[in-house]
Amino acid sequence: MASKTRLVYLLITTFCLAGCGYKSRNPVSENGLSSADTIQTALAPRYAKGFKITVRPDGVKLLSISEPNNNHAIPELFALVPKGTKAEIPDGYTVIPTPTDRVICMTTPQLAGFTGLNAYDKVVATSTTRRMQNKEWLARLKDGRVKKIGMEGNFDTEIIIASQPDIIFVSPNRRGGYEVMKELNIPLVPYWAFKETSPLGLSEWIKVAGMFIGKEEEACQLFAQMEQRYNLLKAKVSNVKQRPSVFSGEMRRGTWYVPGGQSFYARLFADAGADYFMKDNPETGGVLMDFETVYAKGYNAGYWRVMNGYKGEFSYEALKASNPQYADFRAFKEKKVIYCNLEWIPLYENLPLSPDVLLSDMIKAFHPELLPDYHPVFYSLLEKE
Numbered sequence: 001m002a003s004k005t006r007l008v009y010l011l012i013t014t015f016c017l018a019g020c021g022y023k024s025r026n027p028v029s030e031n032g033l034s035s036a037d038t039i040q041t042a043l044a045p046r047y048a049k050g051f052k053i054t055v056r057p058d059g060v061k062l063l064s065i066s067e068p069n070n071n072h073a074i075p076e077l078f079a080l081v082p083k084g085t086k087a088e089i090p091d092g093y094t095v096i097p098t099p100t101d102r103v104i105c106m107t108t109p110q111l112a113g114f115t116g117l118n119a120y121d122k123v124v125a126t127s128t129t130r131r132m133q134n135k136e137w138l139a140r141l142k143d144g145r146v147k148k149i150g151m152e153g154n155f156d157t158e159i160i161i162a163s164q165p166d167i168i169f170v171s172p173n174r175r176g177g178y179e180v181m182k183e184l185n186i187p188l189v190p191y192w193a194f195k196e197t198s199p200l201g202l203s204e205w206i207k208v209a210g211m212f213i214g215k216e217e218e219a220c221q222l223f224a225q226m227e228q229r230y231n232l233l234k235a236k237v238s239n240v241k242q243r244p245s246v247f248s249g250e251m252r253r254g255t256w257y258v259p260g261g262q263s264f265y266a267r268l269f270a271d272a273g274a275d276y277f278m279k280d281n282p283e284t285g286g287v288l289m290d291f292e293t294v295y296a297k298g299y300n301a302g303y304w305r306v307m308n309g310y311k312g313e314f315s316y317e318a319l320k321a322s323n324p325q326y327a328d329f330r331a332f333k334e335k336k337v338i339y340c341n342l343e344w345i346p347l348y349e350n351l352p353l354s355p356d357v358l359l360s361d362m363i364k365a366f367h368p369e370l371l372p373d374y375h376p377v378f379y380s381l382l383e384k385e
Helices: 002-019 036-043 108-116 135-143 157-163 199-203 206-213 216-236 264-271 291-298 316-322 324-328 347-353 355-366
Strands: 051-055 061-065 076-082 094-098 103-105 123-126 167-170 188-190 245-248 255-259 286-289 303-308 337-341
Touching: 036 051, 036 216, 051 206, 061 206, 076 188, 094 206, 103 108, 108 123, 108 135, 108 206, 108 216, 108 347, 123 135, 123 157, 199 216, 199 264, 199 347, 199 355, 206 216, 216 264, 216 355, 245 255, 245 291, 255 264, 255 291, 264 355, 286 291, 291 324, 316 324, 337 355, 347 355
Parallel strands: 076 094, 103 123, 103 167, 167 188, 245 303, 303 337
Antiparallel strands: 051 061, 061 076, 255 286
């Protein structure tokens, strides 16, 4: 398993280095982001639906954040004001002097933005570190440069206060426990990346991280590389004649959890040349279903995506042992389960920086002839016994 983990990192690094040769599609001048119009165009989200940005001539960035694809969501407003600047700010905005130097992240996917921007020093604390494999973060947690503030719903407010954060990135769609944090008078910035409706929308939140820490140019360039790699791959499958069907998830404590039809996974399957069995569902997050409903909709699907934290080598026998009815699905019978084991594949801490790698994995599963020499990184077809 250790050797495969090293292979994962090697392949991800290879993808990132390969992207450095691409010309950025974002309008960055030779001297960097030099004007308000240039910055505005570069930072404006192309895929993400959860944030909007207005860049003023005085350098102030007015940031609006709300739940993606929710027309009734009330946006939270932030004015990112360069330190030393005196500016008139509209009512309703939380003023954040930038660049921020001390940030708390709640999740490993949030940390990914700081990894990609080589901004490890900006993070002073985090929440869960379960299954984290990034050596730099682990070293900083071990020597105390990054503190652990506890799990959601049971945060250690003393550690939070002692960390003296400028802002805290929170994930509103998770269990929360943020009411206690609100009493600390520290700006809470909602990070809705995982409710985005496309993999590129999720990855584009690196621009948000970049804006807060003064690395917007690097963020725009990094995203442009991911975007181009992703869209080149997407173009490979645009004319496929056969689009296999795919369903997703497993039973957990009596309920089947599946990504909604407007989730980034649904878009990923479509971009990889497959039809998701919930594609007509309007939800961007997870949907809870009973076994009978999933069985009726997914019984004859050609593929089945499974992701779990199985301790050991997962197999079709292990899948069947968890629920004998799984063996009735066509995808099980034909050995077309696309699998990721979170116990030793660092998916979440790399996914925001690797939408193209994720897409390559799915294309390899659905249409292997299009990527004959590719070796999957996160997801691969479960090996037959």
